[in-house]
Amino acid sequence: MSLLTSFRSSSDEGAVAVRSFSGGSGTNDEFRLVKWHFLAHSNTAPVGGKHPRVILITSANEGEGKSYVSHHLAANFALDPNVQLTLVDADFDNPALGSSSWMGGSSSGPGLLDYLEDHTTDHSRILMSTGLPNVKVILSGSRRDNAPELLASGRVEHLMSALAANENAFVIIDAGPVLSGGAAVLARSAGQIGFVLAANRTRRSDINQSLATLDRIAGPIDENSVGLIFN
Template sequence: MSKIYQALEKAEKERAAELEKKLPPSTGLQEGEVSQGEVARIGEVCLKPEVSEGGVARQDLVVYFEPNSLASEQFRKLRAHLLKLKIPEPPKTIMVTSATNGEGKSFVAANLAVGIANELHFQALLVDCDLRNPSLSKWFGLEEDRGLSDYLTGNGGPTEIILRTEMEKLSLLPAGKVPDNPTELIGSKRMEALVQELKLKTQERYVIFDSTPLLATTEPEVLSRWVDGIILVVRAGLTPRETIVQALKRIEKEKILGVVLNGLDFRTSALHSRYFGSDGYYYKYGYGKKGNGEKSEERTNRKGLLESLRSRLGLTGSAR
């Protein structure tokens, strides 16, 4: 077993032990019996992180703190789309990026990871690859001594950099100290080896990489070569069409799993229905095949969506 996965298992065992300590004392019930009060308290321990009321996490981790909100429902739709993809294998290592700064890539990456961790059959590892402007450890109310940058420079081992969160099936690999050479670190052989190692034994775990913006840095272009799929975040009313076009040119089209339109006001129903159809928040396109080289319905539908998006962006040519 690799050191990375030993670290993940260690984090999960520590989390389970901590949760067990927080359980209420015995109520005198027979073994196997659980009172309704116990169920409620156990659920609260598992689902509520210990983050200050005024912390950044409360406003940004909407799937966590506002599970019944419209935004949370859109992330559940996004999760559902990802979990059913077969192209030809399910994409378990996913990079989330944007064209420019301020479009909400970290917001999408964090909430997607929380959503996957909430799913019954899967776990999630969230990796903060934004070494220039890291934020995820603060969002989860965690203090980091070391992180990804330290690991890439040989100053930290797996057990030191992977943090357990209060969420039962979510771990975090924080960015670590802000380095002077983020491009070189993300493009290093050690980073490539880390991504490849995380791909192993990922049958029940999704790995979400929060990367830097495509047009502002070169790191996501390098990272995109190693991951299974890419999600591009676009800010509604902010990202110009030309900017989206330039961003799409920098990554492999075959790896694009979808585009998330962030910050959409659902009260503008005309834009909602005309531009993004019934899903609104998530516009999916990509590629997939059935066995024996036969085109699948999924491939046909997503190719049509890609053609529609290309048309709206003013791109010429057809999707392959």
């Protein structure tokens, strides 16, 4: 029985983890295992607009570790010099990338929402360099009330296909929560989903509701497309 199936049918928390980060000593080793999980499922052709090298990180609610996981996972992908990685901030309510160490602590500028709204903008305008030669980032962009509608546009799929076109190119999207953000609609463009569970905090009912929402809006989801990350 798969991890996802076993989670859905059991109440045993221990059965849900791809890897538990808590209590471990070697963060790099722990994130390497998570990276390998995604790499193992990245060699298939895109299906229905979902690119297998586009990895969406989300969770049920706010503050469960989505940005922590996204940024550490990105750093682990970057250890491989052959990988070209784009880290995308798609959490418009709580953007984390502009103030992160990836951007030297403070940065602003055009980002994802600006690109989605202005059809004349080329994606090269929103790609920003980092201190690492193989990592680029895309900020969330100027806040807009119609962010969920923009995320639902076919332009997202177009952007993700372009970013993941090369066989060594991966995209990690730090998305908002499923239950109160646009993550589910964004998942339509992601071949893989890392669903973060906050240890001893995320309620099982919220997890079930999130997985059902992902299934309904971006599904069908299964153990090949969703990895549960126990944070």
